[in-house]
Amino acid sequence: MERRDFFKKAAVTAGAAALGSSTLEAGITHQPIDNRKPMDVAFPEKRPLIVYSDRPPLLETPRDVFTSALTPNDQFFVRWHMPDIPTFIDPDKFTISVNGLVNKELQISLNDLKTKYEQVDVTAVLQCGGNSRSAFTPTAGGIQWGNGAMGCARWRGVRLKDILDKAGLKKEAEWIGFNGSEKAAYYETPNFIRELKLDELDDHVILAYEMNGEDLPYLNGYPLRLIIPGSYSDSWVKMLSNITVTNEYKKLFFMDIAYRVPDNATEGETPEKKFPKTKPITKMNVKSIIGYPVDGATLSHKSEVVVRGVAWDDGHGIEKVMVSIDNGKTWGEALLDSGRLGRYAYRAFRFHFKPKGYGQLKIMAKAMNKIGKEQPLAKDIPWNHGGYKYNGIDEVTVEVV
Amino acid sequence: MNTKKLFLAAAIAASPLFAQVSAKVEVPYVAFPVKMGAGFDEVQANCLMCHSFGYIINQGKQSKKFWRGKVNKMIVHFKAPINQKSADIITAYLFEHYGNGQEK
Numbered sequence: 001m002e003r004r005d006f007f008k009k010a011a012v013t014a015g016a017a018a019l020g021s022s023t024l025e026a027g028i029t030h031q032p033i034d035n036r037k038p039m040d041v042a043f044p045e046k047r048p049l050i051v052y053s054d055r056p057p058l059l060e061t062p063r064d065v066f067t068s069a070l071t072p073n074d075q076f077f078v079r080w081h082m083p084d085i086p087t088f089i090d091p092d093k094f095t096i097s098v099n100g101l102v103n104k105e106l107q108i109s110l111n112d113l114k115t116k117y118e119q120v121d122v123t124a125v126l127q128c129g130g131n132s133r134s135a136f137t138p139t140a141g142g143i144q145w146g147n148g149a150m151g152c153a154r155w156r157g158v159r160l161k162d163i164l165d166k167a168g169l170k171k172e173a174e175w176i177g178f179n180g181s182e183k184a185a186y187y188e189t190p191n192f193i194r195e196l197k198l199d200e201l202d203d204h205v206i207l208a209y210e211m212n213g214e215d216l217p218y219l220n221g222y223p224l225r226l227i228i229p230g231s232y233s234d235s236w237v238k239m240l241s242n243i244t245v246t247n248e249y250k251k252l253f254f255m256d257i258a259y260r261v262p263d264n265a266t267e268g269e270t271p272e273k274k275f276p277k278t279k280p281i282t283k284m285n286v287k288s289i290i291g292y293p294v295d296g297a298t299l300s301h302k303s304e305v306v307v308r309g310v311a312w313d314d315g316h317g318i319e320k321v322m323v324s325i326d327n328g329k330t331w332g333e334a335l336l337d338s339g340r341l342g343r344y345a346y347r348a349f350r351f352h353f354k355p356k357g358y359g360q361l362k363i364m365a366k367a368m369n370k371i372g373k374e375q376p377l378a379k380d381i382p383w384n385h386g387g388y389k390y391n392g393i394d395e396v397t398v399e400v401v
Numbered sequence: 402m403n404t405k406k407l408f409l410a411a412a413i414a415a416s417p418l419f420a421q422v423s424a425k426v427e428v429p430y431v432a433f434p435v436k437m438g439a440g441f442d443e444v445q446a447n448c449l450m451c452h453s454f455g456y457i458i459n460q461g462k463q464s465k466k467f468w469r470g471k472v473n474k475m476i477v478h479f480k481a482p483i484n485q486k487s488a489d490i491i492t493a494y495l496f497e498h499y500g501n502g503q504e505k
Contacts, residue, residue: 039431041431043428043429044427044428051455052455052459053452053455053456053459054428054430054455055452055453056452056453083452138467139460139461139463139467141474144461184451184479257478
């Protein structure tokens, strides 16, 4: 069918709720859009998810998935930047090249990667820096994500460091460029390349080929992607094909303009007066999301409710999660899971209560990490033009009947 | 309308994606709801070669200044080959159908 026909048919709703925005002197921050529903069309290897775009594929995980510490592969969100993704990858022929300022250039096959290097596992949260962007008014640049541009998985692969050691870094090596296989449709559009400074890369950074015990799903970067535990996912390059070591930094749109926040103490600015200096988003801040119940749910007044959700930060570790069912007047401490998935993983939490009355009830969750950082109220988060790093106290409102 | 651009749009739409699953798989097409009206042919010719219509409608209803800014962002940052006349028509179309009634 021709593309034109699809526009004429126009049957399916993409679920883009309108946030009537206006120009404001200062930006305001509120709860992100939370009413989008999965589309009935399923993408390859995925269950139906919230769909923003088919080309490139942009899929969001619905809130009710966030009740356990691992996110199933078929419900894991999907985010590509460029529409041109290879149409076929042969696992027997695929290689990753390591070149630039190295003593020995490498071409590593998938099989070599799985057999000739030490295999390591890390469970880590993958969260888009623009997750929850729809919390910002006026509308911040980029896709207007709700809360589900994130997930947590057990990744298996090989340490980047072991690969670089094998290639041998030259003395002047300073930057590492990572190329994925996604390509822009137009030759002048900047490609999605990431550059990381050598000293930002620690032992936890791996090249992963496996996710939750299965091959990486195609849409999550098959056959190989970069995993940078604790950092936002903008640098977790998918379908990684090339690693180049350099001594100087190249100017790149997706490094120099996108994925940056104001370089000041609050990381905030006003829409009329953007802060001139910016810095990369890098490390994740502390955040939690309620997976059950979801916003708008109906609960019987007789129920023994167990609120469930997940909490995470950049690896300092979650200290506790507090839950309120009285608009934030009082808070009770939630129970946390064992934490045995490691400090980069979600901590699943649960909180039991019995509704005391009827009508609307707001449930709020607030995480606190081991260095004393806690989630602010949405309204206290300063606006930023890229809509990055929203981590407001989560809220769902249910109806007790 | 520029035939080269249309060709590119068609090329994206037609490329199937294969995963490491036994059968060939294809990313489905999504029928994003499009409001038909004056200027849509310019949107179709200029705005859909790099991404779907979904990129546009998830922004919600916005001001004229917002839409002009987005069209300019595509030209300046992503090098979209769009001339001024088309940019004006597209801005007017977006504001008409996905506008919030405010100039800025």
